[in-house]
Amino acid sequence: MIRTARTPSIKRFTVAATAVALSGLMLAGCQGKGASETGDSMTVGLTYTPNVQFAPFYVAEDLGYFDDEGVDVDLRHHGQSEDLFGAMKSGKEQLVYASGDEITQAAAGGTDVVSVATLYNTYPAVLITKQDSGIESAKDLKGKTVGVPGLYGQTYLALLAMLDDAGLSQDDVKIQAVGYTQQAALTSDRVDAVMGFSNNEAVQFKAAGMKIRVIDAVDAKNPQLVGPSVGSDSKTIKDNGKDVTKVLTAVDKAIDYMEEHPEETVDIAAKYVPTLKSDEQKEQALATLKATLPLMEADGDAPLLTNDAEKFSTMATFMEDADIIDKAVDPKSLYTNDLLP
Numbered sequence: 001m002i003r004t005a006r007t008p009s010i011k012r013f014t015v016a017a018t019a020v021a022l023s024g025l026m027l028a029g030c031q032g033k034g035a036s037e038t039g040d041s042m043t044v045g046l047t048y049t050p051n052v053q054f055a056p057f058y059v060a061e062d063l064g065y066f067d068d069e070g071v072d073v074d075l076r077h078h079g080q081s082e083d084l085f086g087a088m089k090s091g092k093e094q095l096v097y098a099s100g101d102e103i104t105q106a107a108a109g110g111t112d113v114v115s116v117a118t119l120y121n122t123y124p125a126v127l128i129t130k131q132d133s134g135i136e137s138a139k140d141l142k143g144k145t146v147g148v149p150g151l152y153g154q155t156y157l158a159l160l161a162m163l164d165d166a167g168l169s170q171d172d173v174k175i176q177a178v179g180y181t182q183q184a185a186l187t188s189d190r191v192d193a194v195m196g197f198s199n200n201e202a203v204q205f206k207a208a209g210m211k212i213r214v215i216d217a218v219d220a221k222n223p224q225l226v227g228p229s230v231g232s233d234s235k236t237i238k239d240n241g242k243d244v245t246k247v248l249t250a251v252d253k254a255i256d257y258m259e260e261h262p263e264e265t266v267d268i269a270a271k272y273v274p275t276l277k278s279d280e281q282k283e284q285a286l287a288t289l290k291a292t293l294p295l296m297e298a299d300g301d302a303p304l305l306t307n308d309a310e311k312f313s314t315m316a317t318f319m320e321d322a323d324i325i326d327k328a329v330d331p332k333s334l335y336t337n338d339l340l341p
Contacts, residue, residue, distance in 0.1 A: 042243050043074040045087055045096035049180075050077055052269045052276065052285040053200070053292070054097070056254040062268045063257065065250035071243050073250075075272075084153075085111050085231070094236040095247060099154045100226025100307075101324075104316060104334055108325035112233045115335040117248055118307045120227035121299040123218035124292075125158035128186065128202055129193035131211040138166035138215070147178040147191035154227065155195035157324060158217035161225055164322040183208065199291035207284060224318040226311050227295075241339050248305065249341040255296075262289055307335035 046054045057075050060066050066073040076093060078084070085106050087093040095116070098106075103115050127146070129135040135144065141163070148156050156175075163169065178185040182194035182201050187210065196202060198214065205212045218225050232244060258265045266285050270276040276285055298304045313331040320328050 041072045041074050042095065042240065042247055043076050043087075043093045044247065045084075045093040046075060046077050047084065047097055048078055048080055050273045052266060052273065052289055054272070055258060055265050055269045055289065056251045058269050058272045059254035059257055059265060060250040062271065063254070065253045066247070068253075069246035069250045071246040071250065073247060085113055088113065088231070088233055091235075094232060094240060095244065096231045098229060098231045099157075100229045100312065100315060100334070101157045101319065102153065103229060103231050104226075104312075104319055104329060105157070105325055107334055108319075108327055108329045112235075113231045114234075114237070114333065115226075115229040115307050115312075116232045116237070116244055116339045117230045117305040118226060118311075118335075119229055119305070120295045121297060121304075122220050122295040123158070123216075123223055123225055123227040124197045124199055124295055125154050125195060125217040125227075126198045126202060127159070127162065127193050127215040127217060128182070128196050128205060129213050129215070130186065131213050133192060133213070135193055135213065136215070138162040138168070141166070141193065142168055142172045144192040145174040145176055145190075147176050147182055147185045147194040149180050149182070149195075150177045151175070155197070158225065159195050160322060160324055161318070162217050164318075165224075183210075186210075186212075199295060200288055203287050203291050204284065207287065222314075223311055224314055226308075226315050229307070237336065237339065244339045245341055248339065252305070252341055258289070259293060262286060265289060303340065305340055307337055309335075 044057060046057060061073065061075060076087070078087070084098055084102060085096060088096050089111065098113075100115055100118060103113050106113050127138070134140065146159060148159060150156065159175065160170070163173065176191055178191065178194070182196050183204055185191045186194050194201070195217070202212070202214050230248070236244065263286065266276070266282050266289065269285065270282065276282060296304070299308065302308065309331070312334050316329050316331040316334065319325045
């Protein structure tokens, strides 16, 4: 059952596409045992390093929620150099964890992908700088060096959005790819600021005792980008739409469990994350999990997981105007709410 904003608890979908950056190891998918209605297995693409951020999927599998829904699910982590939508385009994945802006960028480039659920109602990407850096807003980035994991993904797109909103261009700053080593890059003064996530890198910096300033990349009241979502293609939606709904239903149950049992959730995640072993690592993962839940709170009275038409429209217009995409896309073609539980 989908709960609305009037429900007092969050009960929601997966955490941001960020990482506790515990290792670069990849985790092979774990096969669910449920028999799907179509007889087909649903492979869910989870981006890059296994991490507590994907706990809703781990919990749904570990506690048998996919089986309960009668859907056979295979969880698959991508390689660091793998195209985000490559496996879906080749038919190896039916669902993929991706942000709304990544889906928009891909769709504008001709990729067959739409959002079947929006997971976050607050965009998680933020700019992080030292408290004494003198950087208090995006306008202060002129002439500065900003570290990003790479020239792709949510953090990079969020940086472009910040620069555009501040009236700056990429030529006004030096963008440096630092991989998932933002903390080391900022601590060693290799960069003046880094892009990260409010529920991940910002948590890590504070846990390390570093005095930082966190600047939102997107105005929560007037967002021009849509955050973490679940993407799928037209073939899957047509041929396996009921199974997609079952996957979302199972993950929804997992989020209920996560909210009520955060410590146990970290223990489950440890079965899937090779380096989540020590008490210190588990404490950090728990902090990330707790920082994530507020990002998933409902926005207004719309059922949670709903793709917001206004937000997608604003995003499509903004990304075209900011030259993040090369051509206009119809916002209505970027999402569907027909497969929600």
